Amino acid sequence: MQIGLGVSVASVDMNMTRGSLQRTDNPTDLAIEGDGFFVVGGDGKAPRFTRAGNFSLDKMGNLVTATGLNVLGWMYDPVNNQIDTTKSPSKINILAFPTLPPKATDKISFDGNLSADTKIYSGQITKFEDLLNVPADSKYSTSFKIFDSQGKEHTLQLTFVKTGDNTWEWFVDAPRIKKNIGTAQNPQEAYVYVDDMIEANNDYDNFIARGTITFGQAGKVFDDENTADVEGITITGGRFINTQDGTFTINFKNNVVNPVTLKVNSSQFDVNDATNIAFFLKNITQFGNMESSIRVAQMTGYSAGSLQGFNVDASGKITGVYSNGLNQLIGQIAVATFANPAGLQRIGDNLYINTVNSGDPEIGTPGSGSRGTISQGTLEMSNVDLAKEFTDMIVTQRGYQANARVITASDELLQDLVNIKR
Numbered sequence: 011m012q013i014g015l016g017v018s019v020a021s022v023d024m025n026m027t028r029g030s031l032q033r034t035d036n037p038t039d040l041a042i043e044g045d046g047f048f049v050v051g052g053d054g055k056a057p058r059f060t061r062a063g064n065f066s067l068d069k070m071g072n073l074v075t076a077t078g079l080n081v082l083g084w085m086y087d088p089v090n091n092q093i094d095t096t097k098s099p100s101k102i103n104i105l106a107f108p109t110l111p112p113k114a115t116d117k118i119s120f121d122g123n124l125s126a127d128t129k130i131y132s133g134q135i136t137k138f139e140d141l142l143n144v145p146a147d148s149k150y151s152t153s154f155k156i157f158d159s160q161g162k163e164h165t166l167q168l169t170f171v172k173t174g175d176n177t178w179e180w181f182v183d184a185p186r187i188k189k190n191i192g193t194a195q196n197p198q199e200a201y202v203y204v205d206d207m208i209e210a211n212n213d214y215d216n217f218i219a220r221g222t223i224t225f226g227q228a229g230k231v232f233d234d235e236n237t238a239d240v241e242g243i244t245i246t247g248g249r250f251i252n253t254q255d256g257t258f259t260i261n262f263k264n265n266v267v268n269p270v271t272l273k274v275n276s277s278q279f280d281v282n283d284a285t286n287i288a289f290f291l292k293n294i295t296q297f298g299n300m301e302s303s304i305r306v307a308q309m310t311g312y313s314a315g316s317l318q319g320f321n322v323d324a325s326g327k328i329t330g331v332y333s334n335g336l337n338q339l340i341g342q343i344a345v346a347t348f349a350n351p352a353g354l355q356r357i358g359d360n361l362y363i364n365t366v367n368s369g370d371p372e373i374g375t376p377g378s379g380s381r382g383t384i385s386q387g388t389l390e391m392s393n394v395d396l397a398k399e400f401t402d403m404i405v406t407q408r409g410y411q412a413n414a415r416v417i418t419a420s421d422e423l424l425q426d427l428v429n430i431k432r
Contacts, residue, residue, distance in 0.1 A: 024356075026352050028044065029393035033388050042385075045380050047371075053079065084342050093341065093342050103341075108316065110314060120306060123303060128147065130148065136215075151168070153165055166182060168180065169181045182217065188201055206263070207262050208263070216248060219249075221247075231243060245257075272289035273289060314334065315335070328340040344373050345382065352368075
């Protein structure tokens with residue numbers, strides 16, 4: 011007879027398959043859909059890795075784990091307007107851009123239609139009051155807003171008056187109100203700006219800017235019926251006008267903010283081109299059987315905004331949402347993959363470190379290579395199959411019960427045998 015040595019645990023293996031995701035709607039809760047681990051550290055030690063995405067913000071606005079380790083990634087560089095993922099990952103500070111500074115308006119693009127059925131006005135317009143006397147069926151007016159260098163909003167008006175076949179005069183001005191600017195002994199009425207920040211320079215009759223827009227036979231500023239384009243927009247006068255380069259300027263009292271300068275004769279409009287300024291009218295058409303309707307299609311400029319929240323997309327990019335309705339890129343989360351993730355060493359608190367068996371970490375952006383993507387507002391649950399584990403437990407319990415009954419039956423048989431002898 012050979013005596014057995016009993017049983018022992020051969021090995022303890024880690025199951026690295028992805029668990030199901032549970033929605034929490036907490037913006038700092040993140041989960042990885044696919045392969046990879048969050049990179050955490052920032053305490054001067056080697057990076058650690060985790061699949062647990064129950065993160066939060068510390069008092070400095072850093073994204074941290076439940077144990078206070080920094081979640082690592084790359085911050086947005088506002089100077090170069092990019093995220094440099096070639097650098098070593100560092101801590102991510104959600105509050106790095108608590109406010110979005112204002113931007114002054116330097117580009118406006120209009121589109122829409124001026125009705126070809128509008129009646130021609132033959133009178134002269136030399137001052138603001140003349141514009142008020144133009145009949146409603148000969149003009150069209152719309153208002154638009156601009157932002158100064160401090161983010162303050164100012165309302166302007168763009169008015170078109172049809173002065174001939176295919177020819178309109180356009181005027182840029184601000185809303186006015188009739189007011190006494192003289193004294194009780196020497197009253198003097200003038201149309202002054204409602205917005206008292208706009209500089210009138212004691213010129214209450216002239217406009218900020220005026221010019222002419224001419225349409226071709228096809229109803230467009232550029233006459234597509236001819237081989238050569240027809241330049242159909244000119245700037246002819248107003249205050250603070252430079253007719254040589256086709257620009258006009260809106261000045262503000264006491265130079266409290268920088269003036270806003272717009273260029274009328276721009277040949278093309280690109281809202282992302284930081285080198286040009288534009289007051290773009292060339293998308294306006296003149297078609298018949300249509301009502302006049304002009305709108306601002308695109309413009310630059312906005313007021314200052316404070317951070318209201320943030321979003322994390324599938325690639326790990328963190329975008330701040332601001333009170334002025336704009337978004338600002340903040341940073342990007344790093345994800346690491348391993349040749350053999352089962353070879354990672356557990357160090358507690360859902361953290362792992364790499365070993366010779368796991369290989370070195372391959373750190374990059376989520377969604378690149380074999381790295382999984384990020385899901386915001388969710389947490390990865392345990393990858394243990396509870397149904398299977400409960401089934402195995404029941405089977406084991408029933409087997410134990412069956413074996414116990416065999417012993418009971420054997421004991422009863424032996425008891426009966428003893429009783430027979432008696």
